[in-house]
Amino acid sequence: MIPLHKSILLVEDNPDDEALTLRALRKNHLLNEVVVARDGAEALDYLFGTGRYAGRDTQEQPQLVLLDLKLPKLDGLQVLQRIRADARTRQLPVVILTTSNEEHDLVSGYALQANSYIRKPVEFEAFMEAVRRIGLYWLVLNEAPPQWKEE
Amino acid sequence: MEGRVMANQAPVLLVEDNPDDEALALRALKKNHIPNEVVVARDGVEALDYLFGTGRFAGRDLRKAPPVVLLDLKLPKIDGLEVLRRLRADPRTHTQPVVILTTSNEYRDLHTSYALHANSYIRKPVDFNEFTQMLGEVAHYWLSLNEPPPPAPAA
Numbered sequence: 001m002i003p004l005h006k007s008i009l010l011v012e013d014n015p016d017d018e019a020l021t022l023r024a025l026r027k028n029h030l031l032n033e034v035v036v037a038r039d040g041a042e043a044l045d046y047l048f049g050t051g052r053y054a055g056r057d058t059q060e061q062p063q064l065v066l067l068d069l070k071l072p073k074l075d076g077l078q079v080l081q082r083i084r085a086d087a088r089t090r091q092l093p094v095v096i097l098t099t100s101n102e103e104h105d106l107v108s109g110y111a112l113q114a115n116s117y118i119r120k121p122v123e124f125e126a127f128m129e130a131v132r133r134i135g136l137y138w139l140v141l142n143e144a145p146p147q148w149k150e151e
Numbered sequence: 152m153e154g155r156v157m158a159n160q161a162p163v164l165l166v167e168d169n170p171d172d173e174a175l176a177l178r179a180l181k182k183n184h185i186p187n188e189v190v191v192a193r194d195g196v197e198a199l200d201y202l203f204g205t206g207r208f209a210g211r212d213l214r215k216a217p218p219v220v221l222l223d224l225k226l227p228k229i230d231g232l233e234v235l236r237r238l239r240a241d242p243r244t245h246t247q248p249v250v251i252l253t254t255s256n257e258y259r260d261l262h263t264s265y266a267l268h269a270n271s272y273i274r275k276p277v278d279f280n281e282f283t284q285m286l287g288e289v290a291h292y293w294l295s296l297n298e299p300p301p302p303a304p305a306a
Contacts, residue, residue, distance in 0.1 A: 091265040103301060110246035110300040115270045117298045130296060137292045141285060143272045145265040146258060 006063035024131035040074025091145035183287030195229025219293035
């Protein structure tokens with residue numbers, strides 16, 4: 001059975017930001033299931049069906065990955081590199097959502113083919129509005145890449 | 152930081168060969184209060200000339216890269232996918248944000264666009280009001296929410 005809405009993978013280690021993002025998505029009636037990975041290793045486990053996600057059907061990939069950069073275990077840029085290196089996830093829309101102000105992160109994010117790079121607004125209302133627009137853009141307006149199929 | 156503000160304010164490049172669609176897009180951007188200048192390229196060659204500062208755009212300051220290129224696929228001379236391929240092959244433009252804006256619903260176009268690292272793929276709605284609203288959302292996303300890549304260092 002094909003679920004009506006594909007999932008969103010939220011890779012976020014800060015519980016406050018996680019709660020806020022979930023709230024903003026719900027408030028805007030974006031009904032996609034949100035899978036939360038709290039470090040880089042968990043994110044890759046979900047995408048590749050390993051670790052606690054062993055056996056997950058990896059033909060089903062999220063419609064959007066919201067990726068923080070500063071993460072325990074494996075950082076966001078390393079996660080992105082692994083996503084782009086694997087045929088199953090190469091075309092996944094990945095939006096970097098970060099507080100990082102470092103030019104290095106911006107340059108590396110794009111060099112590793114992030115689809116978009118967004119600075120997390122610090123102010124509550126602005127953060128909610130940013131998540132709303134990100135959700136609308138990637139879940140409603142953007143045409144997702146075709147589903148990966150095993151050759 | 153100043154450089155980034157500049158990048159956001161640089162002209163948007165609209166690559167569109169159909170005069171009706173061009174007029175519609177310009178109207179939609181205006182209606183959505185997009186402050187950026189819009190440069191229109193009417194075929195693939197003109198788009199590449201603008202982005203690489205050649206032909207009639209010889210000498211253009213390439214550090215003022217468009218915050219986003221809105222790229223149609225079916226274009227005279229050089230088609231949209233070839234334009235994208237050339238942008239990705241050149242270090243000056245390989246991270247240039249590109250949104251495919253097309254009526255095509257062919258699997259091959261969608262797949263190839265993402266394989267060539269299009270940042271996003273949007274199907275043009277046929278309805279005028281839907282088109283206006285869509286283009287407003289797209290423009291606001293790439294002009295005020297997304298952080299564009301910093302300009303490539305001068306060669």
